[in-house]
Amino acid sequence: MEAASKWSKIVDGNVVLEFIDVTLRGCAQVMFQNNPLTGLLFFAAIFVGAFGEGNPAMAFGSVLGTVVATLTGMHLKDRTSWKAGLYGYNGCLVGAALPTFLAVTPILWLCIILGSVVSVIVTICIADILKTWKVAALTAPFVLVTWTMLLASYAFGGLNTSALPVPNLPHDLVAYNTSLFDGIDLFKSTFYGISEVFLISTVIGSVLFLAGLAVSSLWAAVFGLLGSLLAVLVAVVLQAEHASINNGLYAFSAVLTAIALGSTFNKPSWRVLIYTLIGVVFTVFVQGALNTVLAPVGIPTLTMPFVLASWLFLVPNKDVMPAHRQ
Amino acid sequence: MEAASKWSKIVDGNVVLEFIDVTLRGCAQVMFQNNPLTGLLFFAAIFVGAFGEGNPAMAFGSVLGTVVATLTGMHLKDRTSWKAGLYGYNGCLVGAALPTFLAVTPILWLCIILGSVVSVIVTICIADILKTWKVAALTAPFVLVTWTMLLASYAFGGLNTSALPVPNLPHDLVAYNTSLFDGIDLFKSTFYGISEVFLISTVIGSVLFLAGLAVSSLWAAVFGLLGSLLAVLVAVVLQAEHASINNGLYAFSAVLTAIALGSTFNKPSWRVLIYTLIGVVFTVFVQGALNTVLAPVGIPTLTMPFVLASWLFLVPNKDVMPAHRQ
Amino acid sequence: MEAASKWSKIVDGNVVLEFIDVTLRGCAQVMFQNNPLTGLLFFAAIFVGAFGEGNPAMAFGSVLGTVVATLTGMHLKDRTSWKAGLYGYNGCLVGAALPTFLAVTPILWLCIILGSVVSVIVTICIADILKTWKVAALTAPFVLVTWTMLLASYAFGGLNTSALPVPNLPHDLVAYNTSLFDGIDLFKSTFYGISEVFLISTVIGSVLFLAGLAVSSLWAAVFGLLGSLLAVLVAVVLQAEHASINNGLYAFSAVLTAIALGSTFNKPSWRVLIYTLIGVVFTVFVQGALNTVLAPVGIPTLTMPFVLASWLFLVPNKDVMPAHRQ
Numbered sequence: 001m002e003a004a005s006k007w008s009k010i011v012d013g014n015v016v017l018e019f020i021d022v023t024l025r026g027c028a029q030v031m032f033q034n035n036p037l038t039g040l041l042f043f044a045a046i047f048v049g050a051f052g053e054g055n056p057a058m059a060f061g062s063v064l065g066t067v068v069a070t071l072t073g074m075h076l077k078d079r080t081s082w083k084a085g086l087y088g089y090n091g092c093l094v095g096a097a098l099p100t101f102l103a104v105t106p107i108l109w110l111c112i113i114l115g116s117v118v119s120v121i122v123t124i125c126i127a128d129i130l131k132t133w134k135v136a137a138l139t140a141p142f143v144l145v146t147w148t149m150l151l152a153s154y155a156f157g158g159l160n161t162s163a164l165p166v167p168n169l170p171h172d173l174v175a176y177n178t179s180l181f182d183g184i185d186l187f188k189s190t191f192y193g194i195s196e197v198f199l200i201s202t203v204i205g206s207v208l209f210l211a212g213l214a215v216s217s218l219w220a221a222v223f224g225l226l227g228s229l230l231a232v233l234v235a236v237v238l239q240a241e242h243a244s245i246n247n248g249l250y251a252f253s254a255v256l257t258a259i260a261l262g263s264t265f266n267k268p269s270w271r272v273l274i275y276t277l278i279g280v281v282f283t284v285f286v287q288g289a290l291n292t293v294l295a296p297v298g299i300p301t302l303t304m305p306f307v308l309a310s311w312l313f314l315v316p317n318k319d320v321m322p323a324h325r326q
Numbered sequence: 327m328e329a330a331s332k333w334s335k336i337v338d339g340n341v342v343l344e345f346i347d348v349t350l351r352g353c354a355q356v357m358f359q360n361n362p363l364t365g366l367l368f369f370a371a372i373f374v375g376a377f378g379e380g381n382p383a384m385a386f387g388s389v390l391g392t393v394v395a396t397l398t399g400m401h402l403k404d405r406t407s408w409k410a411g412l413y414g415y416n417g418c419l420v421g422a423a424l425p426t427f428l429a430v431t432p433i434l435w436l437c438i439i440l441g442s443v444v445s446v447i448v449t450i451c452i453a454d455i456l457k458t459w460k461v462a463a464l465t466a467p468f469v470l471v472t473w474t475m476l477l478a479s480y481a482f483g484g485l486n487t488s489a490l491p492v493p494n495l496p497h498d499l500v501a502y503n504t505s506l507f508d509g510i511d512l513f514k515s516t517f518y519g520i521s522e523v524f525l526i527s528t529v530i531g532s533v534l535f536l537a538g539l540a541v542s543s544l545w546a547a548v549f550g551l552l553g554s555l556l557a558v559l560v561a562v563v564l565q566a567e568h569a570s571i572n573n574g575l576y577a578f579s580a581v582l583t584a585i586a587l588g589s590t591f592n593k594p595s596w597r598v599l600i601y602t603l604i605g606v607v608f609t610v611f612v613q614g615a616l617n618t619v620l621a622p623v624g625i626p627t628l629t630m631p632f633v634l635a636s637w638l639f640l641v642p643n644k645d646v647m648p649a650h651r652q
Numbered sequence: 653m654e655a656a657s658k659w660s661k662i663v664d665g666n667v668v669l670e671f672i673d674v675t676l677r678g679c680a681q682v683m684f685q686n687n688p689l690t691g692l693l694f695f696a697a698i699f700v701g702a703f704g705e706g707n708p709a710m711a712f713g714s715v716l717g718t719v720v721a722t723l724t725g726m727h728l729k730d731r732t733s734w735k736a737g738l739y740g741y742n743g744c745l746v747g748a749a750l751p752t753f754l755a756v757t758p759i760l761w762l763c764i765i766l767g768s769v770v771s772v773i774v775t776i777c778i779a780d781i782l783k784t785w786k787v788a789a790l791t792a793p794f795v796l797v798t799w800t801m802l803l804a805s806y807a808f809g810g811l812n813t814s815a816l817p818v819p820n821l822p823h824d825l826v827a828y829n830t831s832l833f834d835g836i837d838l839f840k841s842t843f844y845g846i847s848e849v850f851l852i853s854t855v856i857g858s859v860l861f862l863a864g865l866a867v868s869s870l871w872a873a874v875f876g877l878l879g880s881l882l883a884v885l886v887a888v889v890l891q892a893e894h895a896s897i898n899n900g901l902y903a904f905s906a907v908l909t910a911i912a913l914g915s916t917f918n919k920p921s922w923r924v925l926i927y928t929l930i931g932v933v934f935t936v937f938v939q940g941a942l943n944t945v946l947a948p949v950g951i952p953t954l955t956m957p958f959v960l961a962s963w964l965f966l967v968p969n970k971d972v973m974p975a976h977r978q
Contacts, residue, residue: 077971107890118934124968128785133454152940154822157891167821167948169493170480170624238433239483282444288478296493296622296948298822316450319403459780495819496806496950564759565809608770614804622819622948642776645729 007036019070026066026088030139030197031209031224031256032264033216034084041212042198046096048208049200057099058199061112065095068116076124090123091116093142093198097302100199101150103160111159115145135314138260139303150299167298173241183242186232193228193251197303201247219263227251227258227280234284250287253306257283260310266321275313275320283309333362345396352392352414356465356523357535357550357582358590359542360410367538368524372422374534375526383425384525387438391421394442402450416449417442419468419524423628426525427476429486437485441471461640464586465629476625493624499567509568512558519554519577523629527573545589553577553584553606560610576613579632583609586636592647601639601646609635659688671722678718678740682791682849683861683876683908684916685868686736693864694850698748700860701852709751710851713764717747720768728776742775743768745794745850749954752851753802755812763811767797787966790912791955802951819950825893835894838884845880845903849955853899871915879903879910879932886936902939905958909935912962918973927965927972935961 011021024039031042043063050059069091073082081087094115102108122141130137153159154167191206198209213221231254235245244250262268262276286305294301337347350365357368369389376385395417399408407413420441428434448467456463479485480493517532524535539547557580561571570576588594588602612631620627663673676691683694695715702711721743725734733739746767754760774793782789805811806819843858850861865873883906887897896902914920914928938957946953 114930114933114937117930118964121930121968121972122964124971125964128967128971132458132784148934148937148941151942151944152890152937154824154944155892155940157825158889161824167823169495169622169821171493172480172487173483237484238478240481278440278443278447281440282474285440285474285478288481289474290477292477292480293623296821297945312444312448312451315454316447319450319454320447458784495821495948497819498806498813499809563810564804566807604766604769604773607766608800611766611800611804614807615800616803618803618806619949638770638774638777641780642773645776645780646773 004035022083022085023066023070023088025083025085026070027062027085027092028212028216029085029089030092031213031220032259033213033220035216038212038216039085041208041215045195045202045205045208045212046198046200049195049198049202049205052202052205053200055099057104057108058096061095061099061109062092062198063095064109065091065093065112065116065119067091068113069094069120072117072120076120087120087123090119090139090142090145093139093303094119094145096199097142097146098149101161101163101300102153103162105158105160107158111149115149119145130311133315134318135311136265138307138310139256140307143302143304143307146302147299147304151297154298161298164298165295165300167296170292170295173239180236180239183246184232184236185246186229189232189246189248189251190225190228192246192248193231193255194224194248196248196252197255213259217263219268220259223258223262223276224255227262227276228255230254230258230277230280231284234281238284238288240288250284253287253301253303253309254280254283256303256306257309257313260306261313265314265317271321279309279313282312348409348411349392349396349414351409351411352396353388353411353418354538354542355411355415356418357539357546358585359539359546361542364538364542365411367534367541371521371528371531371534371538372524372526375521375524375528375531378528378531379526381425383430383434384422387421387425387435388418388524389421390435391417391419391438391442391445393417394439395420395446398443398446402446413446413449416445416465416468416471419465419629420445420471422525423468423472424475427487427489427626428479429488431484431486433484437475441475445471456637459641460644461637462591464633464636465582466633469628469630469633472628473625473630477623480624487624490624491621491626493622496618496621499565506562506565509572510558510562511572512555515558515572515574515577516551516554518572518574519557519581520550520574522574522578523581539585543589545594546585549584549588549602550581553588553602554581556580556584556603556606557610560607561613564610564614566614576610579613579627579629579635580606580609582629582632583635583639586632587639591640591643597647605635605639608638656687674735674737675718675722675740677735677737678722679714679737679744680864680868681737681741682744683865683872684911685865685872687868690864690868691737693860693867697847697854697857697860697864698850698852701847701850701854701857704854704857705852707751709756709760710748713747713751713761714744714850715747716761717743717745717764717768717771719743720765721746721772724769724772728772739772739775742771742791742794742797745791745955746771746797748851749794749798750801753813753815753952754805755814757810757812759810763801767801771797782963785967786970787963788917790959790962791908792959795954795956795959798954799951803949806950813950817947817950817952819948822944822947825891832888832891835898836884836888837898838881841884841898841900841903842877842880844898844900845883845907846876846900848900848904849907865911869915871920872911875910875914875928876907879914879928880907882906882910882929882932883936886933890936890940892940902936905939905953905955905961906932906935908955908958909961909965912958913965917966917969923973931961931965934964 011017021036024036027042028038047059066088070088073087095112119141126137153161191203192201194206195202210221228251231251235250261279266272290301337343347362350362353368354364373385392414396414399413421438445467452463479487517529518527520532521528536547554577557577561576587605592598612635616627663669673688676688679694680690699711718740722740725739747764771793778789805813843855844853846858847854862873880903883903887902913931918924942953
């Protein structure tokens with residue numbers, strides 16, 4: 001705490017340090033934390049994961065995206081949101097996602113810059129709309145901007161879609177004949193569920209992400225980890241594709257739902273716990289549903305399952321919870 | 327009237343009877359009626375239709391869904407909505423729809439329970455959002471929850487999609503060369519239009535549904551029946567697929583639009599009648615449009631054409647109608 | 653100015669002239685102008701283009717649509733909106749679009765009449781919803797009604813889809829190996845971008861459209877023309893399909909975005925200019941994205957890229973601009 005307040009004082013007097021502080025908070029806000037140390041650990045995790053997967057561009061992209069979005073947000077009236085990093089996190093994700101799915105070319109870097117700028121505009125737009133019902137924009141700006149660019153890449157020869165799923169009509173998945181947990185790596189899939197929030201599969205990175213959460217909010221780390229485990233178990237029982245489960249692809253949205261419903265927008269309690277449980281289980285269904293909906297247009301769901309499920313559960317929050325933090 | 331007030335007194339003093347009363351009203355609210363006798367007749371119609379089609383699971387599912395949703399709604403603050411059955415009707419439809427399209431397995435029953443619980447949360451969410459424009463949630467919660475689960479069934483080996491339409495790209499329907507009404511059974515298609523609100527094709531059931539409407543509101547029964555007939559006629563003129571017309575699939579959404587616009591949210595008048603007419607005709611277009619949109623992802627429209635068309639016509643209600651009931 | 657005030661006086665005393673005046677304004681409002689002379693020039697441009705392309709039905713359709721929508725709007729309470737032509741422009745576009753994509757039959761004319769009536773209801777609906785955030789309905793009513801009917805045409809033998817794109821799954825566009833501007837006609841594509849707002853490719857028509865804009869607002873004409881040019885350049889750099897670029901199909905939405913952001917809802921300034929630039933560039937991405945999304949269902953984007961991009965940039969307007977016209 002004391003270190004934090006010292007840091008605040010140092011930062012306040014220095015434009016460059018303040019900018020770095022806000023950029024770090026921007027990265028931390030991907031998982032709802034307003035804490036520069038969390039952001040530092042998150043960036044470390046991204047670099048570990050990106051270099052581990054041989055895709056350094058996505059690490060640099062995430063830094064570029066956060067910086068551009070933070071720079072854009074500086075020119076707006078709402079300084080409080082800016083200082084909390086709330087204009088930065090969508091740019092961070094845009095910068096991580098585009099090099100994950102598109103070939104790294106000069107046009108791609110321009111797209112990251114444009115996408116990060118637009119992500120700030122979309123953030124204000126959605127926040128303006130949703131404040132009517134006192135709900136946050138979550139990662140919707142990231143998803144909408146990235147979806148737009150990934151979809152557009154099919155129409156533009158200058159953007160190469162090689163890493164996107166091939167557009168196809170949905171087919172029914174045949175049930176596995178073996179026992180449910182055959183071929184499932186429970187440990188890996190749970191941890192990958194955490195790092196896949198940033199589109200990478202890395203155990204060390206996940207530990208860093210959890211550490212980043214823990215220095216800001218222990219509950220957030222606990223809900224994130226348990227949310228991932230629960231989502232994996234639900235996906236196993238429903239017999240989702242094993243490769244997807246093992247890569248954490250049924251868990252990353254659930255991780256965010258768990259943190260949001262369990263610790264960010266509610267104080268932990270039994271009622272909140274049950275509500276979060278239902279929310280996490282339903283997020284897995286939304287994940288499956290969006291996989292089907294997006295199959296014909298060949299784009300990934302990104303964190304949209306989290307966004308939809310959480311909006312669904314956050315709008316009625318005040319009608320369901322006896323008392324809740326604004 | 328006297329019987330109704332006697333019933334109210336008996337119910338008020340008894341928790342079990344009250345619960346049954348609210349559950350019945352929940353079923354009745356599928357067609358906007360706040361009346362336990364209507365609900366009883368509706369349930370009777372569902373059982374007649376489900377057993378007639380050899381699919382008893384959908385009848386039991388509709389009871390289970392209504393009960394679970396009513397139980398869930400009991401824990402909320404808004405007792406008035408609960409007592410009117412407004413938390414129950416979406417669960418009723420979820421419970422009827424899932425066994426209609428998915429294989430009956432233990433996981434399916436769990437899905438009905440989860441879907442009914444979530445339908446209550448979605449109901450509050452949508453009602454909260456739409457009260458900004460004084461419009462009701464209609465059956466949107468049912469459609470969204472069921473769509474999610476049906477779409478997810480393509481991704482989950484544990485849910486079998488056998489009764490869903492095979493995903494395919496839309497093809498243009500070739501015009502019929504014979505006279506328009508060749509091969510059309512006007513009587514059956516009109517009556518099936520009413521029972522298909524609950525996803526069944528049954529003439530006896532439709533008579534029971536109409537009786538259920540009539541004991542609560544004669545206008546509702548009249549508008550429902552004429553709405554169905556008009557929708558069939560429009561679909562015939564536009565040359566929709568004969569099998570779909572004959573099964574009432576172009577009429578069931580129009581039935582709900584007609585009751586909603588003509589009798590539930592407006593007092594019958596000439597202006598209302600014209601408005602309802604346009605609404606019913608447009609519902610048939612929305613039905614055709616949604617059939618096309620959903621073809622690539624292999625799910626049915628459910629009552630979404632009704633929801634979209636009615637929202638469209640209900641939001642401007644106060645600007646169009648000289649005076650109207652809240 | 654004097655001529656305009658004289659015209660106003662003549663019109664006020666004569667029901668027929670007033671109706672003609674409002675109908676002309678309805679056509680002018682497609683590009684946000686409240687001016688009967690603009691409407692006259694626009695209709696002239698439509699007739700030049702439609703007859704030039706051998707599709708006179710779309711010219712007569714646009715007149716019919718504007719007239720029917722204006723007649724419908726007469727019966728509503730809001731006379732100010734009616735007088736400004738704000739109930740007419742969506743009908744104008746419905747009437748132009750349906751004969752462009754569907755075979756000209758008696759049923760088509762009925763669809764134009766129904767679509768124009770419904771476009772007024774959708775206009776009130778969307779305006780009611782969006783006034784919560786002080787944003788206009790733009791051409792969303794036209795797009796939604798026309799999409800509904802075009803999608804429905806796949807399900808109805810009575811509506812022939814021959815001129816619609818064949819539904820197909822998106823394929824990645826391969827980059828061109830030649831220099832970027834090979835095969836691009838910069839002049840034609842920029843001018844077609846303007847006339848394609850009304851779904852026609854005509855240089856003479858575009859000059860008439862620009863003249864129509866200029867008599868009402870010089871800034872609108874400038875922003876429209878430069879918006880078209882910028883959109884073409886962006887599409888060329890991103891390597892969109894040459895045929896689409898040359899037909900102005902990447903520019904027409906951008907034309908409207910440029911006029912809306914640059915001159916209609918903001919007073920021109922440096923900040924506004926930059927904001928509009930970003931908006932126009934992003935509109936090109938939204939155009940590419942919607943092309944991909946709609947490929948499997950075989951309908952054109954119409955002006956939806958403009959609507960989405962402009963809503964996105966107009967909602968945050970007050971947070972971004974130092975001071976702006978309501």
